[in-house]
Amino acid sequence: MPVHNADVAAIFDEIADLLEIQGANPFRIRAYRNAARTVQELGRDLRELLRRGEDLTELPGIGDDLAGKIAEIVETGGCAMLNKLHKQLPAALTELLKLPGLGPKRVKALYHELDIHTLEQLHRAARDGRLRELPGFGAKTEQRILGALEARTAAPRRVKLAVAAQYADGYRDYLAKTPGVREVVVAGSFRRCRETVGDLDILVTTDDPARAMKRFVSYDEVRKVLAQGETRATVRLASGLQVDVRVVEPGSFGAALHYFTGSKAHNIAIRRLGQQRGLKINEYGVFKGDKRIAGQTEESVYASVGLRYIPPELREDRGEIELARANKLPKLVELADLKGDLHAHTKATDGHHSLNEMALAARGRGLRYLAITEHSRRLTVAHGLDPKRLLKQIGEIDRLNAELDGITLLKGIEVDILEDGGLDLPDYVLAQLDLVIGAVHSQFHLSRARQTERILRAMDHPYFTILAHPSGRLLERREPYDVDMLRIIRKARRRGCFLELNAQPERLDLLDVHCQMAKDEGVLVCIDSDAHSIGEFDNLRYGVGQARRGWLEKDDVLNTRGLAEVRKLIGRTMSPA
Ligand code: DGT
Ligand code: CA
Ligand code: CA
Secondary structure (H helix, E strand, C coil): CCCCHHHHHHHHHHHHHHHHHHCCCCHCCCCHHHHHHHHHHHCCCCHHHCCCCCCCHHHHCCHHHHHHHHHHHHCCCHHHHHHHHHHHHHHHHHHHHHHCCCCCCHHHHHHHHHHCHHHHHHHHHHHHCCCCCCCCCCHHHHHHHHHHHHHHHHHCCCCEEEHHHHHHHHHHHHHHCCCCEEEEECHHHHHEEEEECEEEEEEEEEEEEEHHHHHHCCCCCCCEEEEECEEEEEEEECCCCCCCCCHCCCHHHHHHHHHHHHHHHHHHHHHHHHHHCCCEEEECCCEEEEEEEEEECCCHHHHHHHCCCCHHHHHHCCHHHHHHHHCCCCCCCHHHHHHHECCCCCCCCCCCCCHHHHHHHEEEEEEEEEEEEEEEEEHHHHHHHHHHHHHHHHCCCCCCCHCCCCEEEEEEEEEEECCCCCEEEHHHCCCCCCCCECCCCCCCCCCHHHHHHHHHHHCCCCCCCCEEECCCCCCCCCCCCCCHHHHHHHHHHHHHCCCCEECCCCCCCCCCCHHHHHHHHCCCCEEECCCCCCCHHHHHHHHHHHHHHHHHHHEEEEHHHHHHHHHHHHHHCCCCC
């Protein structure tokens, strides 16, 4: 069974978690976490690297031992070290770790203090009110754990878009190589760039459906064929991801693509428009009586009901149809519109590459400016910078800028917003920076009123420029913190500040609805990679996907502007409130 980068990363993460539960050496734990991240964000397939005989120890944070483990996992699909840990600890701890709100620290406490190692035991203890007594838990945490346990049985598992992409790309390329196949498109929520997908929906046009179907089910990652007919099939991959495939003849391509892209609500609205015109619209075409009058392209489907083409990211029946009718659809921002990136880290804190390496990688992606924004001192787990180290970095950036061609580094900081809304570094240091990104990294569970107040106060700070990852959510792991986003957005407008759309695949906050809100209120959004290594500039495309779902156009995005204009805009916030 082929092994993907995501599988290797998952094994390293699990090893790190289990080591942490055992109370192993923190440096050792960290090495596995870093390796998981490196592998996940690599942008190149590990199988390919190994096939070419490339030296994996060149990768950030990968030494001989980890390189050996990567090769082992890619070759065998498993890892002896993980098996050993599984023997030493109860197997169900892995299930506990997957529960939102339960990291290794808490699982460790549950295991060692209350001897809890299954979900059932956890449920019982939470219901009996025994969790709140544990250090680091409390009544609210107990309540959240109960909620997560109950939600778990209700909601099916979804997969992050960037993870789904690793599986989708390989499957698509494999199908595209089948003789007779013309088009292969991954439709569904994947094409609409939803942040997570429930399953993949692959549409194939071919002259030889039988051959395509046969090839689809014999892909080497298929673990189980759940259904198979002449033109449709459903399989489950080894990763657990489910995939639907539909084969249609080329004349139906547009209609089928429209149908399987969805969303369902959008499709229903379009079909209703068809009915009003006496047309029948389905996955085979647009029909007047028995005659197919459109359906070869998606454009023709929309034209049949008097609409302009609507990009997939907008197809949620949230007003896009009315706009298409009035010919007022937004012209959505594109990856190529980004001229810079205002959030990145280096080895000075928890990043993996030097200033110079990050600058060159950003330039390689066509970016013309890159802000270096390390964590501040309060974030000790990330080796946050104190004033002395930040001043040193400022000097290094000045020197490097004198040498660099084609890209400019901006001096910034991702400063912690303290519980009282203060910033984690003194003004005399912040005053020397080009921009100050503020972020909440602690006390996620304050009440809505207090959390909002905290952020508003931080934004009042004269040097505040951009609010980073404004909702703080981690997909499938941490709910957004509770804030009044409209008040924050309005504050940003008054203060001339900006909101970040963080392109890390597990963050992607702002949420799409908040992007729309920012646009409506006239606040520019900044699409940032938050790159911790040179490969992570790739993530910008997920940020752009999310921005498109939020209806953002080029002009709604701060970093589509050239450096001179951005300097002017971020400089505006440097005057006192
Ligand atoms: P997911 O998989 O939960 O992330 O979301 P989707 O949107 O990919 O949903 P999925 O996989 O159930 O179906 C793929 C597309 O097929 C969906 O976006 C629209 C279309 N579709 C599915 N069921 C229906 C239906 O009952 N009516 C209509 N009009 N379209 C449907
Ligand atoms: Ca789907
Ligand atoms: Ca589906």
